[in-house]
Amino acid sequence: MNSKGGLDSSSVEEARSGGNLGENGPLKKGPWTSAEDAILVEYITKHGEGNWNAIQKHSGLARCGNSCRLRWANHLRPNLKKGAITPEEERRIIELHAKLGNKWAQMVAELPGRTDNEIKNFWNTRIKRRQRAGLPIYPAETCLQVLNENQRNMDLGTFLSGNTQHNDFSMNKNFLIPTVEFKSSEANQHLYTPPRIDIPPSILLNIPASSLLSQGLNSTLYPSKRLRGSESLFHSLNATVCDVLPDGIPFPTNGSVQIAQSFAVPSAYDHNPNSDHPASSSAIPDCHDILKGNSNSELASIQTRICSLGSLSSPLPSPETVNTLIWSTPTENTQLCSLSPRNSGLLDAVLYESQNLKNSKDNSCQQTSHASVMSVHTVGTSSHDLHETQWEAFGNPISPLVSSLPLFNEYAPISRNPLDEPPQSVDTMPGCKSKEAAVEPVPMQYGEKSETVNQTIFSSLDFFLASNCFGPEDPC
């Protein structure tokens, strides 16, 4: 690539003139030549890093300052570690991503010799690879490790006081936990007293949404000073996810989930102002307001709701409409979701769920709802219930989250490697008429609880990470 001076003068002169580009002409793009590298290295050796635009001006390179900076940072600077990512580095990257999300620059500090670009590329490749294989993004041990670390570092009090691992939380002084009523959930609560979910706040709040949703839903949901495109995307996601969370879901009332609970709010997609879901009206601040005012709440709400989404009840759109949903062009209802071709499919589906949820509120799908509600709230109490009830929701033969997705079952209740075992037909499951493949719930042993619960959470998340199933990329 580069030799610190092994080039003849003609090559350097050519590089200085920008090849076929004049020195004052347009800046050169594309791959760097050895001659350009040599010039850059020479200049930085003499003058040091920084002032990249000056480098462009004074070195004669026909490259913009930022390009020089990137070239130096990613390829030319000393102490760069070349070669493939080692298993140990991979493990570290996974850990860091679980903690930090797509904060490549921060990860660099923990991975000397590697560049943010390298890490980013590695991660993106890894994501693709694991999605293809139907594997969870995060190994269970990583989930547990992050969980344990967060448990050590943070409790609810520190979270609320801002003394957390994620300083972003502390930077929001107006983090409010609005009181939320779930009127429509009362009946459910009678039936299913919300048990305490045995998931500490840290696992829900400290694993950035960007980690959980990266590449699948939104790349930068993690509270960040940078919102940019993801902000608008988040708004759409916000709207859709707000809506798809059934109003009747009675969140457990421990601290962590209360936070999530407080964001189960209506959205602009509620086209029925007279909706008889009072929980989705005045008592709850608008998601958008919350989210604009406190980006951390994005994390909390999204993460938690995504967890809940894993067990969504389905308003039972027909398979036909599911197909329409998946393949139709954006409508006024879905255009907000068209921010990213990768995301639109999932968000369309979520939106559709939302619409049908509203439209079918009078339908007799309460039992299905209950099943899914239970799947959320039985996590901590009965693994058996968890599997069964989640299974009911997941196995809903008409849900677009299932019926259109053979892959879905690879992300079904328990994170199991679909490569390990061929999926079992849902037909074999009581009450399931879908022809879709399924994975049989596995009895959980004592001691597996924590891991399995987390696996469940991340399996659901992984399912969403695999959301391109909804889109044209993978019309499964």
Next chain:
DNA sequence: AAGAGTAGCAACCGCAGCGCG
């Protein structure tokens, strides 16, 4: 053997934060 598909990598683009005048 050839074309298609995919993986991996390098580089670019656009945005936001920051400092300075």
Next chain:
DNA sequence: GCGCGCTGCGGTTGCTACTCT
């Protein structure tokens, strides 16, 4: 306080090599 330029970051795109059919 405001505008401007610089810098850094994260997402995306494009290219090349490799694999598969």
